[in-house]
Amino acid sequence: MKGKIEIDQELCKGCGLCIQVCPKKQIEFSDALNKKGYYPASFKERDRKTTEKLECTGCALCAIQCPDVAIEVYREEKEQSTTAKKAAPTDE
Amino acid sequence: MKGKIEIDQELCKGCGLCIQVCPKKQIEFSDALNKKGYYPASFKERDRKTTEKLECTGCALCAIQCPDVAIEVYREEKEQSTTAKKAAPTDE
Amino acid sequence: MKKVFARPESLKLTPFHYCPGCGHSIIHRLVSEVIDELGIRERTVGVPPAGCAVLAYNYFDVDMAEAPHGRAAAVATGIKRVRPDLVAFSYQGDGDIAAIGTAETIHAANRGERITAIFVNNAVYGMTGGQMAPTTISGQVTTTTPLGRAPLRDGYPLDLSEMLGIAAGSVYIERTSVSSPKWINKTKKAIRKAFMVQLEDRGFSLVEILSPCPTNWKMTPVQSIRWVEETMMTIFPPKVIKDVA
Amino acid sequence: MKKVFARPESLKLTPFHYCPGCGHSIIHRLVSEVIDELGIRERTVGVPPAGCAVLAYNYFDVDMAEAPHGRAAAVATGIKRVRPDLVAFSYQGDGDIAAIGTAETIHAANRGERITAIFVNNAVYGMTGGQMAPTTISGQVTTTTPLGRAPLRDGYPLDLSEMLGIAAGSVYIERTSVSSPKWINKTKKAIRKAFMVQLEDRGFSLVEILSPCPTNWKMTPVQSIRWVEETMMTIFPPKVIKDVA
Amino acid sequence: MSETKEKKKDKKLMRGSHVLGEAAIRAGCRAYFGYPITPQNELPEYMAEQFAQMPDAVFLQAESELASINMVMGASIAGARVMTSSSSPGISLKQEGISYIAGMELPAVIVNMMRGGPGLGNIAPAQGDYFQATKGGGHGDYRLIVLAPAYGQEIADMTRQAFDLADKYRNPVMILGDGMLGQMMEPVVFPDPIDPAQLPAKPWTLTGCKGRPSRIIRSLWLDVNREEELNWRLVRKYEAITAEVVDQEMYLAEDAELIIVAYGTAARIAKGGVQRARAMGIKVGLFRPKTLWPYPSEPLARLADQVDEIIVFEMSTGQMVEDVRLAVEGRCRVSFYGRPGGVVATPEEISRVISSTHHRAHPKKVAGGRASGGSRLTVVG
Amino acid sequence: MSETKEKKKDKKLMRGSHVLGEAAIRAGCRAYFGYPITPQNELPEYMAEQFAQMPDAVFLQAESELASINMVMGASIAGARVMTSSSSPGISLKQEGISYIAGMELPAVIVNMMRGGPGLGNIAPAQGDYFQATKGGGHGDYRLIVLAPAYGQEIADMTRQAFDLADKYRNPVMILGDGMLGQMMEPVVFPDPIDPAQLPAKPWTLTGCKGRPSRIIRSLWLDVNREEELNWRLVRKYEAITAEVVDQEMYLAEDAELIIVAYGTAARIAKGGVQRARAMGIKVGLFRPKTLWPYPSEPLARLADQVDEIIVFEMSTGQMVEDVRLAVEGRCRVSFYGRPGGVVATPEEISRVISSTHHRAHPKKVAGGRASGGSRLTVVG
Amino acid sequence: MLLKSVFSGFGGQGVLMMGYALAVAGMEEDKHVTYLPAYGAEVRGGTANCTVVVSDEEIASPIASSPEFVVAMNYPSMAKYQNMVKSGGIMFLNSDLITETLPRDDVKVVLVPANTLAHEMGNDRVLNMIMLGAMVRVTGIVSEESLSQAIETVLEGKKRSLVEINQKALAKGAEYIAAHN
Amino acid sequence: MLLKSVFSGFGGQGVLMMGYALAVAGMEEDKHVTYLPAYGAEVRGGTANCTVVVSDEEIASPIASSPEFVVAMNYPSMAKYQNMVKSGGIMFLNSDLITETLPRDDVKVVLVPANTLAHEMGNDRVLNMIMLGAMVRVTGIVSEESLSQAIETVLEGKKRSLVEINQKALAKGAEYIAAHN
Numbered sequence A, B: 001m002k003g004k005i006e007i008d009q010e011l012c013k014g015c016g017l018c019i020q021v022c023p024k025k026q027i028e029f030s031d032a033l034n035k036k037g038y039y040p041a042s043f044k045e046r047d048r049k050t051t052e053k054l055e056c057t058g059c060a061l062c063a064i065q066c067p068d069v070a071i072e073v074y075r076e077e078k079e080q081s082t083t084a085k086k087a088a089p090t091d092e
Numbered sequence C, D: 001m002k003k004v005f006a007r008p009e010s011l012k013l014t015p016f017h018y019c020p021g022c023g024h025s026i027i028h029r030l031v032s033e034v035i036d037e038l039g040i041r042e043r044t045v046g047v048p049p050a051g052c053a054v055l056a057y058n059y060f061d062v063d064m065a066e067a068p069h070g071r072a073a074a075v076a077t078g079i080k081r082v083r084p085d086l087v088a089f090s091y092q093g094d095g096d097i098a099a100i101g102t103a104e105t106i107h108a109a110n111r112g113e114r115i116t117a118i119f120v121n122n123a124v125y126g127m128t129g130g131q132m133a134p135t136t137i138s139g140q141v142t143t144t145t146p147l148g149r150a151p152l153r154d155g156y157p158l159d160l161s162e163m164l165g166i167a168a169g170s171v172y173i174e175r176t177s178v179s180s181p182k183w184i185n186k187t188k189k190a191i192r193k194a195f196m197v198q199l200e201d202r203g204f205s206l207v208e209i210l211s212p213c214p215t216n217w218k219m220t221p222v223q224s225i226r227w228v229e230e231t232m233m234t235i236f237p238p239k240v241i242k243d244v245a
Numbered sequence E, F: 001m002s003e004t005k006e007k008k009k010d011k012k013l014m015r016g017s018h019v020l021g022e023a024a025i026r027a028g029c030r031a032y033f034g035y036p037i038t039p040q041n042e043l044p045e046y047m048a049e050q051f052a053q054m055p056d057a058v059f060l061q062a063e064s065e066l067a068s069i070n071m072v073m074g075a076s077i078a079g080a081r082v083m084t085s086s087s088s089p090g091i092s093l094k095q096e097g098i099s100y101i102a103g104m105e106l107p108a109v110i111v112n113m114m115r116g117g118p119g120l121g122n123i124a125p126a127q128g129d130y131f132q133a134t135k136g137g138g139h140g141d142y143r144l145i146v147l148a149p150a151y152g153q154e155i156a157d158m159t160r161q162a163f164d165l166a167d168k169y170r171n172p173v174m175i176l177g178d179g180m181l182g183q184m185m186e187p188v189v190f191p192d193p194i195d196p197a198q199l200p201a202k203p204w205t206l207t208g209c210k211g212r213p214s215r216i217i218r219s220l221w222l223d224v225n226r227e228e229e230l231n232w233r234l235v236r237k238y239e240a241i242t243a244e245v246v247d248q249e250m251y252l253a254e255d256a257e258l259i260i261v262a263y264g265t266a267a268r269i270a271k272g273g274v275q276r277a278r279a280m281g282i283k284v285g286l287f288r289p290k291t292l293w294p295y296p297s298e299p300l301a302r303l304a305d306q307v308d309e310i311i312v313f314e315m316s317t318g319q320m321v322e323d324v325r326l327a328v329e330g331r332c333r334v335s336f337y338g339r340p341g342g343v344v345a346t347p348e349e350i351s352r353v354i355s356s357t358h359h360r361a362h363p364k365k366v367a368g369g370r371a372s373g374g375s376r377l378t379v380v381g
Numbered sequence G, H: 001m002l003l004k005s006v007f008s009g010f011g012g013q014g015v016l017m018m019g020y021a022l023a024v025a026g027m028e029e030d031k032h033v034t035y036l037p038a039y040g041a042e043v044r045g046g047t048a049n050c051t052v053v054v055s056d057e058e059i060a061s062p063i064a065s066s067p068e069f070v071v072a073m074n075y076p077s078m079a080k081y082q083n084m085v086k087s088g089g090i091m092f093l094n095s096d097l098i099t100e101t102l103p104r105d106d107v108k109v110v111l112v113p114a115n116t117l118a119h120e121m122g123n124d125r126v127l128n129m130i131m132l133g134a135m136v137r138v139t140g141i142v143s144e145e146s147l148s149q150a151i152e153t154v155l156e157g158k159k160r161s162l163v164e165i166n167q168k169a170l171a172k173g174a175e176y177i178a179a180h181n
């Protein structure tokens, strides 16, 4: 796993946009309501069926799309990314 | 003389625009103030110097330009001009 | 000899209060002539502004309803919406239509209100004594731009008609002038066309007319019509801005 | 592993009050990131609107001054004129900027005020519960267009940015979207550029951002970002509308 | 409000905003211009929905409150029964237009569902716009007729009355409520609908000058003498309205030693307070102005001779209290209790205010003690 | 107004509007936002001319009154001494913004050179905006400090005072005049100019959060309790202002049996009337409120105990008369004489009103006789 | 008789419909009624609640400062109203979302597992009518017939099947009370 | 002493400057003065006029309902003010434009051919100062030195020659009075 994310369960409003944009399909809704009454998203490290470890690349697309800034993204330090901002990918 | 104009001395405010646009230079300021305190325009049938009769064509340019609708225009009835409006010339 | 030019029926005999050489009264006459020619005098309602033409209701022999400064488009909208059989036109100065009335004008146009706006652009606030208008050109001296309009401080002249051209509901927008008989005749044609757009129920129409204000320009009437042609027209070129076929 | 994505400094930790899937908070984050990156947090004043973003002052960690509905451009003008050393941005919804605030926006742009407007176009009045906005598209159902917006009755959607492009004092106008990470990144670039125009003292800049309002569109968040791309973008195509070099 | 069995069928549980809209339509209103603002959006939404089915009716969501009040002006000029609505900040924006409409003597119905202020404030029920409504927030000498309903049924009845009064006196009429009245549902029986075509013709409207001389509806009177004439004509009209239109509810006032004066939402709460205080044996009554302008000064003055003290309760820091003092003119003590900013007092709270007022000896002046929450009871006269 | 020989040199014959502008600049005002309207254009024109020479000063002709009041809001937020001016219809358009500015507790100076109304009206001197200025034409509970100069010198002095009060109390201040005061030239001596850089710092302004936490200037208070708190805080502030700021002129009041109350232009005319009436041997005095809000109720109430009757003279159909009645509260008879719509009464006329009031026996109620020209004298209390 | 009830929960739990149905039922019994929704703040989010007053006489104030009955569909609602309920009143709690106990002993508590019961009925959305059925069975503010009748008015124009499932839900709630109290 | 003067004429005849100069002269003599122009209606056209009050004491009203002196530069001005002049007052008429006679015998009339005199001076525009010079010579409201001095203030920043021609015009008006009355 080259990357991972942390989703703040109380900030998350369960909009599902991160789930929609994750290229690795590595985010799902959790079963439990949070305090605000939403079913928050949660990061699945393993595939439910195969229980295989999934391959989050730390691309941060989920975090970029997340309206509630509920996601923090971590990536293995290989490239020269000194600030968080510079690491945010652009498509151009 | 194919045409003539009548200038209402009390409506006229002496702006001089008719004088400016008359192609025959046949309008001039009069010497007497009107009741509003303006020197109104007046139609000169003859040239001051030569006393020649001038040739108003009834082109109505003065009336078209006159801001105070102080000028009425008359023309010899040759053409088929049934209403005053149709007779107003256009340049196109 | 036959009378070939006389006062139109829709224009009352009342002498104008305008200054010598003012363009407003020429435009009044043209609108009246068009109303006469279209035979709509008895179903027209005019909406004069606050501005030098505030007394326009004394001149037009049609029903006239005074609007607050800048709100003529809204007032005309109210009239026309509840009585679509009427012909509604607003008559507005540049300050009225393009400064305080910007929102009302743009939205009426964008909604495609079936109203006709006569927009008299004299590059200055006439009625209030010669302050800067939205259409005052750069460098022009007015009482609130004593050293001449400086765009950095006072903003640029605003081209409202061009913006209205973008409005989805506008059908016909033309800029003309009353600076010569030739232009006056063009203006009359444009006014006629603008009213026709309304009569054909097609949408919003507007004629912007460059018009001299010798008093506040501190010019003679003759100088002022020259200034329209030589200076104003370079900033506000007369043209058909929009004409939806 | 290293943290590569985190909350920007100019964004307070306060949880957003926005609905799930709302675009406002994405845009808040982008503006905050730009402020951080340009290092202007300590000299920026934001002007939030009335609208769903009315509480924006709770989120941005910069000086914030609430404007009456529609008047953000005027308030920002007041601030910037007396303190040209500050960076002033307005944050406005479509109703705020393109309906009630039409005149203030157009004139601020035309004067070339050195302010930056963030214009959030969600095609609806969010805060007040889903009425028609100036940007509501034809046929769209809202609480005041229960049968869908009918241009003949309700007017057409208004393209304010296009009109602002004509304003002489506007320097940079771009329309973007937050409907996908790709568009979000483009939006951030546009916001950055808009602030740069102000920092370079060049004139008025504005970024119009197509933004989902799942609540009032009666869609799921996922449906709503699709609707932005599939429907809204056909009426409001993202593009650089003006960029004076 | 007692209904026959027949009418029961017509009884509808509706929210106040919808009641107002329905009553307007039944009064022959076929034109609405407005701009959204909470807490009155349910009214334009109702109009939009209903008018969508009525081909000749005009619903237009304007670009602003300014535009909408001027559209109202236009529609009224062309003869329509026309309405607009808004809430506090939006009503402020309409003040110029309202001054014009009043000065031009045009009928129009303007609804203000007040909210907490000043400024953007909040959307909770409040009564901070009393002065604006009754004294004229716009420029110049003019008056609106101001009706203050307190019940769903009264919203229905007063809306009908508003249109009738507007036409009769050629004067704008304001219905002054708040979000609670607009949102609350109560059973309502509507009056029969009027066909607008059957309304009396208005001989002053602008509809094209066919078969008559052209008309002018104007607002400019450069000749000061004509402007003065207009002003006095308006005064005479206002006197006639005052004589004919004033209305109030008196509740348990006959034997009262103490009177609480309140209108609208505040009056409902006050009534609850009065009931509680009566249960405690305090002889207190309620005086509820139903017309805020013209103000029911004379009936109130008569009551003032009977009671020891009048408590004015407003959801503001004290505005109507001035009209009470003007009516009473020293005849009895007047004290004020206010909860501004959108706070809704409880009947219990009001009964406490009543009983503490009743039980205190009557000193000349009581310091303005601030109750919890910032409310205050002050003796002001 | 007695001047030393030295000061004579500084005496300038200037029109009121220019005096106001010059005094504002000398008070450290470096920002003006406005929109033209007669009869106050000479003021923005003066500001434009002067500021054109002052590189740091901001003159901006806005696109409307709405824009200008909101620019004032912005400039005040950023810490400037800022002014706007207009006349009646334009002031109506500013009401929403004024409510915000008052609610946000921002200092600002707003000039209203009133004209005949309602509606477009005319540009002659009138006093029909008294209610709007003093009771709050905008929504919600707020108050402006309202200063009413009557002389050129007072325009200079009160303008300085207006800026000082605005800053001191963080409250908008209105200078209420009319075209006559604005156009009239009188000799004036100006106070020494203030360097804006020397003014006390304002610790609440928004100027970027360098070296401190970020600040918010807001107007929304969704929590009704905080909104109520704000409202009561404003009330306490208004009480402090009332205690400290009230001001009035009394002229020949000491032995008066009859008092005429008038402000601004009307007060000058009334003074002429009083002089004429005194010449006829009538013991009449003038009470001239210089602050309209806070209103000098207490000094007036004291006078009420001394005199038989108070005549209120306004260039309106009767607005300030309510404040007089509230002050007097039945202590003496109050009658009203009005000339609305831009009519300027003459001192002769006022002296006639005084003498007829003085000579009539004191019946309980006098019918509101309309004098020629529509003016009226009514006993209202 | 004058009874004030407050209904409160998350947006989406149908609390407004509960109050509305009760008010309609009261009206159809010719009682005086007021229904007052706490209209949303001008911003998004938050919980929904409404107040219903049913009375034999004209209702002065529609405000329920100390309601006889409170229906809380989630914990924040319970927390908000637990101190306001009148002494001797009743609090109805959705026991599926509320596990906390009420810190008052002068108020009766009725627990209804509304989510579970709705799920049993195969329609998660009718939890509100289940709760209402239970509440009316306990309080008797209106008759159960009127209430069932009211659903027809409330859902006027909606599908027949929808009306029926809601009416069944009312009955289910009432039955739950019969079985458990 | 409190003296009210009204100056009236066509726009362009310089009537406002007449009043202004008189007021400045009064101020420079340390008198109390007010100068009140009838500010143009918000529409164009019409005549101009102004009122000047010069007094030893504070001036209450700047309005001249019955002025001691009226200067009328054209017939409409005469017509407007002929009934307002105080009995015993003086009316100054520009006899070049006014041929009508005053229908009152309690008012003194002073005729000044201001246009002609100005034309004689070779500057048509100074007719106002000629009239003012004549008026002050007759009335003595201020001293002629103060008046001449006032021109310097009034035309501050203008060309010296302009100041001089205006001062000469004042003198010319005064001389005309000396010669003809």
Ligand SMILES: Cc1ncc(C[n+]2csc(CCOP(=O)(O)OP(=O)(O)O)c2C)c(N)n1
Binding pocket: C050, C051, C052, C053, C068, C069, C092, C093, C094, C095, C096, C097, C120, C122, C124, C125, C126, C127, C128, C133, F035, F036, F037, F038, F065, F089, F090, F093, F120
């Ligand atoms: C609300 C309001 N603001 C300002 C004015 C003053 N006013 C009257 S007309 C006018 C503008 C005049 O300029 P324009 O519209 O260009 O017309 P013009 O007089 O040049 O024909 C202004 C500012 C007013 N009457 N009402």
Ligand SMILES: Cc1ncc(C[n+]2csc(CCOP(=O)(O)OP(=O)(O)O)c2C)c(N)n1
Binding pocket: D050, D051, D052, D053, D068, D069, D092, D093, D094, D095, D096, D097, D120, D122, D124, D125, D126, D127, D128, D133, E035, E036, E037, E038, E065, E089, E090, E093, E120
């Ligand atoms: C003068 C005034 N009018 C109306 C309102 C009510 N209001 C608040 S926000 C808003 C519009 C919201 O729509 P938009 O600007 O598009 O922003 P969004 O909420 O969609 O983000 C309105 C009409 C107000 N606060 N003030």
Ligand code: SF4
Binding pocket: A007, A011, A012, A013, A014, A015, A016, A017, A018, A019, A040, A041, A062, A065, A066, A067, A068, A069, A070, A071, D021
């Ligand atoms: S995008 Fe953010 S708020 Fe939405 S589900 Fe994912 S983490 Fe939660």
Ligand code: SF4
Binding pocket: B007, B011, B012, B013, B014, B015, B016, B017, B018, B019, B040, B041, B062, B065, B066, B067, B068, B069, B070, B071, C021
């Ligand atoms: S154009 Fe008309 S107003 Fe002007 S001078 Fe000629 S006749 Fe007179």
Ligand code: SF4
Binding pocket: C017, C018, C019, C020, C021, C022, C023, C024, C052, C122, C126, C127, C212, C213, C214, C215, C216, H044
């Ligand atoms: S001021 Fe200008 S626009 Fe107005 S009437 Fe005179 S010339 Fe015409």
Ligand code: SF4
Binding pocket: D017, D018, D019, D020, D021, D022, D023, D024, D052, D122, D126, D127, D212, D213, D214, D215, D216, G044
């Ligand atoms: S209503 Fe729409 S714009 Fe407002 S917070 Fe919700 S989703 Fe966002």
